[in-house]
Amino acid sequence: MRKNTSSFREESLNYHSQFPSGKxxxxxxxxxxxxxxxxxxxxxxxxxxxxxxxxSSREVYKYTSKGNLVAVITNGSAVLGLGDIGALASKPVMxxxxxxxxxxxxxxxxxxxxxxxxxxxFIETVKAIAPTFGGINLEDIKAPEAFEIERRLKKELSIPxxxxxxxxxxxxxxxxxxxxxxxxxxxxxxxxxxxxxxxAAAISCTRTYKKLGVNPENILMFxxxxxxxxxxxxxxxxxxxxxxxxxxxxxxxxxxxNSDVFIGLSVGGILTANMLRSMxxxxxxxxxxxxxxxxxxxxxxxxxxxxxxxTGRSDxxxxxxxxxxxxxxxxxxxxxxxxxxxxxMKLAAVHAIASLAKEPVPEQVNIVYNKKNISFGKEYxxxxxxxxxxxxRVAPAVAKAAMDSGVARNPILDWKIYQEKLxxxxxxxxxxxxxxxxxxxxxxxxxxxxxxxxxxxxxxVQILHEExxxxxxxxLGNEDRIKxxxxxxxxxxxxxxxxxxxxxxxxxxxxxxxxxWKRRNRKGLTLYDSKIRMxxxxxxxxxxxxxxxxxxxxxxxxxxxxxxxxxxxxxxxRAESVQKTAGMMILLTKRGPLFLADTxxxxxxxxxxxARIALxxxxxxxxxxxxxxxxxxxxxxxxxxxxxxxxVSQTVDFLHKKYPDLIVDGELQPDFALNEFLLASKxxxxxxxxxxxxxxxxxxxxxxxxxxxxxxxxxxxxTIGPVMLGMRKTAHVMQMQSSIEEIVNLATLSVIDAQIxxx
Numbered sequence: 001m002r003k004n005t006s007s008f009r010e011e012s013l014n015y016h017s018q019f020p021s022g023k024x025x026x027x028x029x030x031x032x033x034x035x036x037x038x039x040x041x042x043x044x045x046x047x048x049x050x051x052x053x054x055x056s057s058r059e060v061y062k063y064t065s066k067g068n069l070v071a072v073i074t075n076g077s078a079v080l081g082l083g084d085i086g087a088l089a090s091k092p093v094m095x096x097x098x099x100x101x102x103x104x105x106x107x108x109x110x111x112x113x114x115x116x117x118x119x120x121x122f123i124e125t126v127k128a129i130a131p132t133f134g135g136i137n138l139e140d141i142k143a144p145e146a147f148e149i150e151r152r153l154k155k156e157l158s159i160p161x162x163x164x165x166x167x168x169x170x171x172x173x174x175x176x177x178x179x180x181x182x183x184x185x186x187x188x189x190x191x192x193x194x195x196x197x198x199x200a201a202a203i204s205c206t207r208t209y210k211k212l213g214v215n216p217e218n219i220l221m222f223x224x225x226x227x228x229x230x231x232x233x234x235x236x237x238x239x240x241x242x243x244x245x246x247x248x249x250x251x252x253x254x255x256x257x258n259s260d261v262f263i264g265l266s267v268g269g270i271l272t273a274n275m276l277r278s279m280x281x282x283x284x285x286x287x288x289x290x291x292x293x294x295x296x297x298x299x300x301x302x303x304x305x306x307x308x309x310x311t312g313r314s315d316x317x318x319x320x321x322x323x324x325x326x327x328x329x330x331x332x333x334x335x336x337x338x339x340x341x342x343x344x345m346k347l348a349a350v351h352a353i354a355s356l357a358k359e360p361v362p363e364q365v366n367i368v369y370n371k372k373n374i375s376f377g378k379e380y381x382x383x384x385x386x387x388x389x390x391x392x393r394v395a396p397a398v399a400k401a402a403m404d405s406g407v408a409r410n411p412i413l414d415w416k417i418y419q420e421k422l423x424x425x426x427x428x429x430x431x432x433x434x435x436x437x438x439x440x441x442x443x444x445x446x447x448x449x450x451x452x453x454x455x456x457x458x459x460x461v462q463i464l465h466e467e468x469x470x471x472x473x474x475x476l477g478n479e480d481r482i483k484x485x486x487x488x489x490x491x492x493x494x495x496x497x498x499x500x501x502x503x504x505x506x507x508x509x510x511x512x513x514x515x516x517w518k519r520r521n522r523k524g525l526t527l528y529d530s531k532i533r534m535x536x537x538x539x540x541x542x543x544x545x546x547x548x549x550x551x552x553x554x555x556x557x558x559x560x561x562x563x564x565x566x567x568x569x570x571x572x573x574r575a576e577s578v579q580k581t582a583g584m585m586i587l588l589t590k591r592g593p594l595f596l597a598d599t600x601x602x603x604x605x606x607x608x609x610x611a612r613i614a615l616x617x618x619x620x621x622x623x624x625x626x627x628x629x630x631x632x633x634x635x636x637x638x639x640x641x642x643x644x645x646x647x648v649s650q651t652v653d654f655l656h657k658k659y660p661d662l663i664v665d666g667e668l669q670p671d672f673a674l675n676e677f678l679l680a681s682k683x684x685x686x687x688x689x690x691x692x693x694x695x696x697x698x699x700x701x702x703x704x705x706x707x708x709x710x711x712x713x714x715x716x717x718x719t720i721g722p723v724m725l726g727m728r729k730t731a732h733v734m735q736m737q738s739s740i741e742e743i744v745n746l747a748t749l750s751v752i753d754a755q756i757x758x759x
Contacts, residue, residue: 007462007490007491007492008466008492010490016092022092022095023092023095023096023098023099024095024098024099024102024109024111029065049063049064058337058409061134061337061410065108066132066133066134067134067334067335067337068106068107068108068134068334069107069108069109069110069132069133069134069135070101070107070108070109070110070133070134070135070136070137070330070334071109071110071111071112071126071129071130071132071133071135071136071137072094072097072098072101072109072110072111072112072137072139073111073112073113073114073126073136073137073138073139074087074090074093074094074112074113074114074138074139074140074141075087075090075113075114075115075116075117075122075141076088076089076090076113076140077117077140077141077142077145078140078141078142078143078146078165078200079093079140080093080140080165080290081290081291084142086115087113087114087115087116088113088115090113090140091111091113093139093140094111094112094113094139094140095111097109097111097137097139097164098110098111100323100326100327101137101326101327101330104323104327104328104390104391105327105328105330105331105391105395105425106331106424106425107327107330107331107334109137110132110133112129114126119145119148119149122145122149123149123152123153123156126149126153127153127156127157130157130159133159134159134160134334134337135159135160135161135162135330135333135334135341136153136157136159136160136161136162137162137163137164137326137330138150138153138161138162138163138164138165139163139164139165140165141163141165141200142200143199143200143203143238144200144236144237144238146163146165146166146200147166147200147203147237147238149163150162150163150166154340154341158339158340159338159339159340160330160333160334160338160339160340160341161340161341162326162329162330162341163200163204164322164326165200165201166200166201166203166204167204167208167325167341167346168322168325168326169201169204169205169265169288169320169322170201170204170205170207170208170346171208171325171329171346171349171350171353172320172321172322172324172325172353172382173205173208173263173286173288173310173320174205174208174209174212174347174350174354175324175349175350175351175353175354175357175382176286176310176318176320176354176381176382177209177212177261177284177286178212178350178351178354179354179357179358179376179381179382180284180308180310180381181284183308183376183377183378183381184282184284184308185282186260186282188212188213188214189213189214189215190215190218191214191218191260191261191284192218192258192259192260192261192280193206193209193214193218193219193220193259193260193261193262193263194219194220194221194222194252194255194256194259194261194262194263195219195220195221195222195242195263195265196221196222196252196262196263196264196265196266196270196271196294197221197222197223197263197264197265197266198221198222198223198228198238198239198242199265201265201288202221202263202265202266203238203239203241203242205263205265206219206221206242206263207241208346208347208350209263211343211347212347212350216242219242220244220249220255220259221239221242221243222252222255222266223239224266226250226251227244227249227250227251227255228240228242228243228244229243229244229245229250230243230244230245231245252270252275253272253274253275253278256271256275256278256279257278257279258278258279258280259279259280259283260279260280260282260283260284261283261284261285261286262275262276262279262283262284262285262286262287262294263286263288264285264286264287264288264289264293264294264295265288265289266289266294267289267292267294268289268291268292268293268294269292269294269295269296270289270294270295271285271287271294271295272295273295273299273303276295276300276303276304276307277303277304279304281306282306282307282308283304283306283307283308284307284308285300285307285308285309285310286309286310286311286320287300287309287310287311288310288311288312288320289312290312290313291313293311293312293313297309297311297313297316308378308381310381310382314385317378317379317380318379318380318381318382319382319385320382321385323385324353324382324383324385324390324394325349325353325394327391328349328390328391328393328394328395328398329341329345329346329349329394329395329398331391331394331395331398331422331425332345332394332395332396332397332398332399332401332402333345333398333399333402335395335399335410335412335418336399336402336403336408336409336410336411336412337408337409337410338399338402338407338408338409339407339409340407341398342401342402342405342407344401344402344404344405345398345401345402345405345407347401348397348398348400348401349394349397349398351397352393352394352396352397352398353382353383353390353393353394354382355393356383356387356389356390356393356394357376357380357381357382357383358376359389360375361373361374361375361380361387362387362388362389362625365384365386365387386434386435386438391422391423391425392419392422392423395422396412396415396418396419396422399412399418400412432588432592432593432624433588433718433745436624436720436745436748436749436752437467437469437748439752439755440469440748440749440751440752440755441467441468441469442755443751443755444468444469444470444471444751445470445471445551445552445750445751445754445755446470446471446472446473446474446549446550446551446552447464447470447472447473447474447550447551447552447553447554447747447750447751448474448475448476448498448541448544448545448550448552448553448554449461449473449474449475449476449541449554449555449747450476450537450538450540450541450553450554450555450564451476451477451537451555451556451557451558452475452476452477452482452497452537453477453478453481453482453485454557454558455485455489456557456738456739456740456743457475457557457743458475458482458485458486458489458491458493458495459489459491459493459740460740460743460744460747461473461475461493461495462491462492462493463740463744464744464747464748465493465494465495469744469747469748469751470747470751472496472550473493473494473495473496474495474496474497474498474541474544474550475495475496475497475498476497476498476499476500476537476540476541477497477499477537478499478501479497479499479502482497483497498540500534500535500536500537500540501535509531509534509535509540510531512534512539512540512543512547513527513530513531513533513534514527514530515543515546515547516530516533516534516539516543516570516571517530520570533567533570536567537555538555538564538567538568539567539570539571541553541555542567542568542570542571542572542731543571545572545729545730545731546571546572546729551730551751551754551758552729552730552731552732552747552750552751552753552754553568553572553730553731553732554731554732554733554734554743554746554747554750555567555568555731555733555734556732556733556734556735556736556738557734557736557737557738557743558736559736560736561583561600561722561733561735561736564733565600565601565733568724568727568731568733569581572727572728572729572731573727573728574726574727574728575726575727575728576728578612578616578726579609579612580601580602580605580609580612580726581601581724581725581726581727582597582598582600582601582602582612582613582616582617582724582725582726583597583598583599583600583601583721583722583723583724583725583733584596584597584598584599584600584616584617584620584721584722584723584725585597585599585600585708585719585720585721585722585723586719586720586721586723586749587708587711587717587718587719588717588718588719588720589717591692592692592694593624593626593694594694594695594696595617595620595621595694595695595696596696596698596704596707596708597613597614597616597617597695597696597697597698597704597725598613598697598698598701598704598725599698599701599704599705599707599708599721599722600701600704600705600722600724600733601701602701603700603701603702604700604701605699605700605701606647607647607648607650607651607654608651608654610632610647610648610651610697610699611651611654611655611658613697613725614630614632614651614655614664614695614697615655615659616725616726617630617695617697617725618630618662618695620723620725621694621695623752623756626694627663628662628663628664628694628695629663629664629688629691629692629693629694629695630655630662630663630664630665630693630695630696630697631664631665631666631668631670631673631688631693631695631696631697632648632651632652632664632665632666632667632668632697632699633648633666633667633668633669633670633673633696633697633698633699633703634648634666634667634668634669634699635669636667636669637667637668637669637672637682637683638666638667638668638683639667640667644699644700645667645699647699648666648667648699649666649667651666651697652664652665652666652667656687663687663688663691664687665686665687665688666697667699668686668688670696670707673688673693673696674693676688676689676690676691676692712735718741718745719742719745720742720745720746720748720749721734721746721749722734722735723746723749723753729757730750730753730754730757732746732749732750732753734746
């Protein structure tokens with residue numbers, strides 16, 4: 001896990017300060033390359049949409065970005081974990097919220113930090129800027145002011161307004177509560193509930209629970225001073241709503257006895273073991289204080305094996321995470337131009353999230369969380385944040401509720417088309433990478449890095465180890481040089497250093513040399529040469545994997561690809577069923593991951609070899625729970641009048657006959673393979689029509705490698721690879737002088753590769 005060190009602090013500061021500063025930016029959505037483009041974008045062309053909007057204000061959604069633009073607004077008075085740090089200091093947090101909006105639901109955000117503590121002035125400021133936005137997300141505003149600010153803005157504005165600190169937690173925990181009660185077979189109107197905490201989140205949560213059916217007479221709420229009781233004179237209006245006047249109990253340990261549900265939105269450790277023991281059969285405990293829950297998860301399940309537990313932490317089951325809600329709630333509200341986010345819409349989100357947890361879980365979600373069969377139960381009462389189905393369940397439910405309750409001004413007519421548009425809005429490139437990283441963390445592996453005397457390698461190793469992706473990082477090279485690099489750059493990295501040239505490793509070198517010589521002595525390799533090779537990092541690292549002393553080997557940083565690949569093939573070699581290995585690049589793009597092969601190994605593959613490359617690539621893609629859609633590329637479309645295009649055509653014919661269910665077609669030019677509308681209009685007979693191509697097989701190495709290098713040079717697309725196809729064990733060769741990000745990505749994929757092989 002990541003450590004709280006000065007090194008991490010510096011890394012965080014560098015992350016935020018590297019050019020361009022911050023985490024978000026504005027990107028044009030229209031062409032701007034010519035003078036005519038600029039005249040349409042601004043003067044004089046911009047006058048036309050202005051006049052249309054002046055005639056009818058509803059046209060603003062048609063001609064501007066208002067319908068996909070949310071303001072994340074705060075005064076910094078209650079920043080999670082930091083308190084009242086003020087408007088300016090809260091800006092990094094608001095930018096982070098903007099990032100989540102974008103990557104989970106495709107919503108653009110302006111973060112706005114208002115330096116104003118007076119609620120009335122704050123409200124007037126927000127109202128004045130509201131015409132810019134399609135919705136407003138209030139964030140990190142202290143209670144009780146937050147209640148009045150949200151109430152007034154909802155009443156006085158005609159766009160959706162939601163204070164996520166209140167309603168986000170309420171919606172997610174509400175879904176969890178419904179499912180937990182269903183699982184234990186209790187009735188929601190009969191359960192006895194104790195709520196510890198009476199801030200904005202606790203008040204909103206409890207209001208939601210009442211709307212879901214919890215009997216108000218069965219709820220006891222505590223703040224830091226004790227039970228909310230009518231005899232107290234220090235209660236604000238919101239707390240008075242939950243005060244009781246007949247209940248004699250004044251202490252938490254008395255109130256919790258025989259209760260069915262404990263809701264914690266307070267401080268860590270306040271729920272004791274004895275309190276938990278005193279609860280009713282099949283207790284439900286939502287300990288949502290962060291980072292330390294009201295009771296430790298492991299302690300709770302040990303004391304009460306029948307407990308259903310939820311927390312705010314990602315390392316325990318049933319994480320109550322607001323990202324399950326707010327991106328999709330605003331998505332649905334924006335898409336129907338809702339005038340408000342009302343109770344009907346919030347409850348629709350609750351039920352949509354709850355229902356999703358009862359559906360069969362896609363295999364990719366199982367893989368990400370290292371589970372064989374996640375299913376509805378005690379450890380799965382709410383969906384996982386990495387579940388891609390959330391946007392197509394929650395956003396439509398919210399949109400439909402807005403329509404049914406009469407607050408939608410742009411009703412959706414075709415729900416199937418709407419779901420397709422939702423998927424198009426997703427930030428696939430970042431989501432895919434997060435899923436890969438999360439899957440790798442479930443079972444970290446021992447990786448040996450052959451180029452240990454390079455700063456970029458050592459920095460990558462530090463990141464991988466801190467992130468829990470690599471369990472034991474091993475670097476090969478001169479120990480003194482490696483330690484000097486670590487000290488000179490203040491790297492905080494735990495690793496194992498092995499120098500094959502060192503005297504202490506001579507026995508290991510001798511043993512490895514014997515193994516290699518026995519395998520290759522009939523291919524001209526002498527024992528002397530074998531000993532020489534085993535003193536090189538690449539051969540030594542490959543043999544560590546071959547002999548089970550490491551799970552994966554990565555090399556290539558300091559030498560050309562071909563020179564680095566040769567030791568891998570000599571020592572580890574190809575899988576038994578493979579005649580030739582190949583290389584595949586993964587590009588993480590806005591349209592989803594694209595897989596390019598062969599970009600690294602076979603100079604001019606035959607038709608048969610092209611077919612094998614396509615099949616190996618499809619096997620890897622299926623491992624990501626993605627259906628392979630293969631485009632066999634050529635410089636011509638369905639025209640076999642050259643040697644290259646004829647070779648591709650023969651490959652396609654073979655695959656169609658041998659694997660009729662495989663979605664593959666060609667020969668295709670790349671622009672047609674990438675443009676589904678162009679392909680459908682010109683070649684409606686193609687198997688790839690209405691199927692987005694995601695695997696691209698190049699007719700030769702030159703075309704594949706040049707294409708990849710060109711895209712890599714642009715720098716706008718994240719890459720992973722080359723991923724070696726057909727190796728007997730996990731060995732990957734990076735591009736020379738790969739960036740730290742590329743090294744981390746390839747190492748992460750290597751961990752998954754090793755996981756799959758072990759299984």
